[in-house]
Amino acid sequence: MRSGSVKPNQKSTIDKSPVVELANISKSFPGVVANRDISMRIERATIHAIVGENGAGKSTLMKILYGLHQPDSGTISINGVLTQFKSPSEAIAAGIGMVHQHFMLADNLTILENIILGYEPTSYGVLSLSDARKRVKELASSIGVDLDPDLPISELGVGQRQRVEILKVLFRGADILVLDEPTAVLVPQEVDELFVNLRKLVANGTTILFISHKLDEVLSISDEITVIRQGSTVATVAPNAVDRLKLAELMVGSDLPGHGERATKIGKNIQLSVRDLTVIVKNHKNPVQNVSFDIFESEILGIVGVDGNGQFELCEALLGLVDIQGAVEIGGIDASNLNVRERLDQGLAYIPFDRHREGLMLSASLWENALLGHEVSLSRGPMIDFDAAKKSCREIVEQFGVTTPNELVPAFVLSGGNQQKLVVGRNLAKAPKVLVAAHPTRGIDVGAQAAVWEEIRRSRDAGMSVLLVSADLEEVLGLSDRILVMFDGKISAELDPKKATPQILGKYMTGAQ
Amino acid sequence: MRKSLNTLGSSLGAIVLALVICGVLLLVTGKDPFAAYGKILETGLTGEKLLEMLKRATPLIFSAIAVAIGFKMNLFNIGVEGQYLFAALIAAEMGTHVSLPAPLHVLFILVVAMVSGAAWASIAAILKITRGINEVISTIMLNYIALSFIQWIFETFFRDDSDGGLNVKTTEIASSGRMPDLVDNRLNGMFIVALFVAFLYWVIVFRSRFGFKLRASGLNPIAARTAGIPAKRMILFALLLSGAVAGLVAMPSVIGDVYAYGPSSTPTQFGFAGITVALLGRNHPFGIIVAAMLFGFLDSTSAVLQLSEIPSSIVKVIQAIIVLVVVIVNEASSRRYDRKIAERAALALKSLDVSR
Numbered sequence: 124m125r126s127g128s129v130k131p132n133q134k135s136t137i138d139k140s141p142v143v144e145l146a147n148i149s150k151s152f153p154g155v156v157a158n159r160d161i162s163m164r165i166e167r168a169t170i171h172a173i174v175g176e177n178g179a180g181k182s183t184l185m186k187i188l189y190g191l192h193q194p195d196s197g198t199i200s201i202n203g204v205l206t207q208f209k210s211p212s213e214a215i216a217a218g219i220g221m222v223h224q225h226f227m228l229a230d231n232l233t234i235l236e237n238i239i240l241g242y243e244p245t246s247y248g249v250l251s252l253s254d255a256r257k258r259v260k261e262l263a264s265s266i267g268v269d270l271d272p273d274l275p276i277s278e279l280g281v282g283q284r285q286r287v288e289i290l291k292v293l294f295r296g297a298d299i300l301v302l303d304e305p306t307a308v309l310v311p312q313e314v315d316e317l318f319v320n321l322r323k324l325v326a327n328g329t330t331i332l333f334i335s336h337k338l339d340e341v342l343s344i345s346d347e348i349t350v351i352r353q354g355s356t357v358a359t360v361a362p363n364a365v366d367r368l369k370l371a372e373l374m375v376g377s378d379l380p381g382h383g384e385r386a387t388k389i390g391k392n393i394q395l396s397v398r399d400l401t402v403i404v405k406n407h408k409n410p411v412q413n414v415s416f417d418i419f420e421s422e423i424l425g426i427v428g429v430d431g432n433g434q435f436e437l438c439e440a441l442l443g444l445v446d447i448q449g450a451v452e453i454g455g456i457d458a459s460n461l462n463v464r465e466r467l468d469q470g471l472a473y474i475p476f477d478r479h480r481e482g483l484m485l486s487a488s489l490w491e492n493a494l495l496g497h498e499v500s501l502s503r504g505p506m507i508d509f510d511a512a513k514k515s516c517r518e519i520v521e522q523f524g525v526t527t528p529n530e531l532v533p534a535f536v537l538s539g540g541n542q543q544k545l546v547v548g549r550n551l552a553k554a555p556k557v558l559v560a561a562h563p564t565r566g567i568d569v570g571a572q573a574a575v576w577e578e579i580r581r582s583r584d585a586g587m588s589v590l591l592v593s594a595d596l597e598e599v600l601g602l603s604d605r606i607l608v609m610f611d612g613k614i615s616a617e618l619d620p621k622k623a624t625p626q627i628l629g630k631y632m633t634g635a636q
Numbered sequence: 637m638r639k640s641l642n643t644l645g646s647s648l649g650a651i652v653l654a655l656v657i658c659g660v661l662l663l664v665t666g667k668d669p670f671a672a673y674g675k676i677l678e679t680g681l682t683g684e685k686l687l688e689m690l691k692r693a694t695p696l697i698f699s700a701i702a703v704a705i706g707f708k709m710n711l712f713n714i715g716v717e718g719q720y721l722f723a724a725l726i727a728a729e730m731g732t733h734v735s736l737p738a739p740l741h742v743l744f745i746l747v748v749a750m751v752s753g754a755a756w757a758s759i760a761a762i763l764k765i766t767r768g769i770n771e772v773i774s775t776i777m778l779n780y781i782a783l784s785f786i787q788w789i790f791e792t793f794f795r796d797d798s799d800g801g802l803n804v805k806t807t808e809i810a811s812s813g814r815m816p817d818l819v820d821n822r823l824n825g826m827f828i829v830a831l832f833v834a835f836l837y838w839v840i841v842f843r844s845r846f847g848f849k850l851r852a853s854g855l856n857p858i859a860a861r862t863a864g865i866p867a868k869r870m871i872l873f874a875l876l877l878s879g880a881v882a883g884l885v886a887m888p889s890v891i892g893d894v895y896a897y898g899p900s901s902t903p904t905q906f907g908f909a910g911i912t913v914a915l916l917g918r919n920h921p922f923g924i925i926v927a928a929m930l931f932g933f934l935d936s937t938s939a940v941l942q943l944s945e946i947p948s949s950i951v952k953v954i955q956a957i958i959v960l961v962v963v964i965v966n967e968a969s970s971r972r973y974d975r976k977i978a979e980r981a982a983l984a985l986k987s988l989d990v991s992r
């Protein structure tokens with residue numbers, strides 16, 4: 124246990140009963156590491172945050188509580204009753220619901236269908252969709268969410284998908300809610316909304332476990348914070364007993380990164396030029412309308428917006444994945460009619476919004492994942508150059524601090540943050556001319572975040588242009604040379620990061636200004 | 637490497653388990669399982685029968701590889717049956733219309749067979765790419781269409797009644813277009829071609845850039861597309877390649893045995909057997925060869941079983957049970973394998989932590 128001014132929480136709990144009690148939980152896969160003798164008490168109707176470095180074992184602990192993994196030793200008590208969950212369905216029956224770090228929704232089903240999947244309500248044995256629709260609408264409005272239950276999931280942005288995940292859990296009657304990085308892709312307003320929702324739930328007696336790498340949020344929402352480091356609990360603290368810096372120190376044992384002033388100048392050549400770009404969707408409102416901007420050499424252009432205002436479609440359009448009107452130039456060459464491969468060959472690289480959906484082959488090895496998109500340069504003739512591919516992967520692992528024994532393990536054994544580092548590394552590795560980066564540090568801990576920012580800055584200084592789309596406004600303000608606000612599919616404002624603050628950005632993002 | 641050993645082990649275990657289950661079935665039906673298995677081994681393990689095993693394995697290898705190419709991309713080519721029968725007719729007929737020196741003549745027929753198989757498969761590919769029609773449905777329908785279509789063009793244009801109409805075939809292919817035998821009248825050169833195709837399958841799918849793109853598209857189509865791998869083109873290429881290999885399935889008969897296509901002489905049902913062999917061999921070239929030989933071995937003994945009053949259909953039952961058991965065991969063992977990897981990873985990570 125670490126010493127210091129932070130004393131482990133020892134509140135005497137007479138009136139408040141612990142609703143979840145984890146005692147001496149250990150979990151090896153099975154060679155240990157993931158969780159080592161972890162004990163936690165979570166009081167009823169509180170929000171309990173869990174923080175820690177990438178790979179510290181947070182998700183594993185929560186999966187144990189949810190019945191997805193069985194602990195090697197240790198016990199779980201719910202409402203004072205010793206329990207053992209052999210599967211999530213048993214945990215769900217005990218009132219536990221989990222929203223995973225990586226969303227698990229079926230793309231081709233509607234919101235409603237996803238929510239009721241596996242828990243189809245019936246009346247006299249007949250599937251009663253109208254009852255379910257009513258109940259989903261009630262639930263949604265009770266926590267202040269506005270969604271059309273009949274939209275297919277494939278049309279939703281990440282933020283909206285996340286709401287659906289929460290609704291799904293509530294629909295099953297959960298009163299203990301586990302949220303694994305629920306805010307990773309939400310902008311501050313959405314986070315605020317979510318927190319209002321969560322507080323409403325807590326007021327009604329729901330207990331919430333909350334994992335996040337965003338320490339400010341953790342400090343503002345939680346009643347108690349547990350810090351996990353390399354599989355063990357380091358401390359349990361009250362939020363008013365610590366600040367961001369202390370928390371980070373407890374987590375990673377190092378200081379918080381800052382955003383320094385840039386030393387190099389923005390270049391003179393336009394590397395990415397977008398003119399009157401409109402994304403066409405049949406029978407639907409066009410998600411991106413008449414967007415124009417230029418990005419110069421060595422420039423980072425930040426794009427902020429509430430999720431679902433066209434950022435995702437804009438990125439897809441730049442990559443050549445959707446039908447567009449207007450013109451896109453990459454490195455001075457008209458790319459409007461080029462396919463994805465040809466655009467990548469022009470020096471474009473893309474860090475996708477959702478690493479599991481668009482970035483990784485989870486059952487394939489790390490080196491094959493690192494190879495994806497770089498097949499041509501890592502081939503000899505028509506054959507894959509295995510040695511070169513593995514070497515290139517080892518370099519990424521080294522440079523971006525991916526915690527992994529070697530490059531041969533499949534991608535699914537990495538923790539979420541380490542998977543993200545691999546995806547980021549793969550796209551920065553080949554010195555692209557233009558990087559389109561969506562939530563580049565999603566799920567990455569504060570220490571490693573600084574390393575990724577440093578890599579992006581270094582490539583920028585070497586001439587790379589960046590289109591940075593992020594929900595993390597501090598990240599956008601710290602890295603960008605210019606900021607565009609996207610609202611309702613259009614660019615609604617251009618701001619100077621030196622003069623803007625998260626509050627100002629927030630006003631523009633909601634269309635209030 | 638470890639992974640393939642692991643798979644080998646679990647496949648062997650599955651086969652043993654399947655034999656036990658069949659033994660019980662035999663017992664229940666009042667037969668002596670030891671006598672039956674003894675008979676199978678006794679007759680199967682003679683030189684003559686072992687050659688027959690290789691011969692029977694040959695079309696299975698082609699068919700299983702055709703199926704496996706699709707599987708590697710999550711495409712289910714159920715249409716190998718139609719593709720190879722169509723290819724057999726076209727190749728047999730075209731083979732009678734050219735005169736070329738021996739090796740070229742054979743090569744010509746093989747190429748025509750592959751092109752025809754690919755052409756028939758391309759219909760399913762085009763339907764999928766342009767209309768989004770599921771290949772399972774289209775290839776099943778195309779099997780029916782192929783059967784009627786082949787019958788019609790054969791009856792209308794290519795039927796050769798010179799032997800009195802008892803065994804109608806296309807005109808016999810000249811000797812320059814015939815695949816030489818490896819062992820007279822027992823095994824022809826198509827067996828070598830099958831091994832070569834299995835090798836090419838390994839090189840193309842597991843080692844080449846094209847193969848990587850194919851596997852990536854199967855593992856995560858969205859990630860593959862985002863990384864610049866054109867989904868539609870990959871579907872087209874995969875189905876064409878699959879169809880081309882399917883086109884070879886009947887060649888051991890057409891240019892190695894009968895020297896013609898005929899509705900009664902050209903073997904059928906290999907398209908479906910290929911699916912089971914691909915499953916048993918887990919889409920790996922080596923696994924497919926071994927699985928095809930196992931099936932060939934069991935098939936080769938079935939006639940003898942009949943003579944000793946053991947129903948020869950027991951062979952088919954064993955094959956079916958093996959495949960079922962293998963699919964189940966492999967599923968379980970690949971989970972166990974994933975766990976083992978995780979275990980090793982965790983161990984290695986632990987040593988990293990210590991050294992940090």
Ligand SMILES: Nc1ncnc2c1ncn2[C@@H]1O[C@H](COP(=O)(O)OP(=O)(O)OP(=O)(O)O)[C@@H](O)[C@H]1O
Pocket residue numbers: 152156157175176177178179180181182183184224535536537538539540541566568977978979981982985
């Ligand atoms: N299914 C698995 N198989 C093997 N190892 C695993 C598995 N899941 C997690 N691990 C390992 O266990 C450790 C803890 O992972 P976990 O996912 O719990 O980390 P985390 O704290 O959630 O990290 P992050 O912040 O990156 O999400 C990591 O070293 C990871 O590689």
Ligand SMILES: [Mg+2]
Pocket residue numbers: 181182183224303538539540
């Ligand atoms: Mg995690």
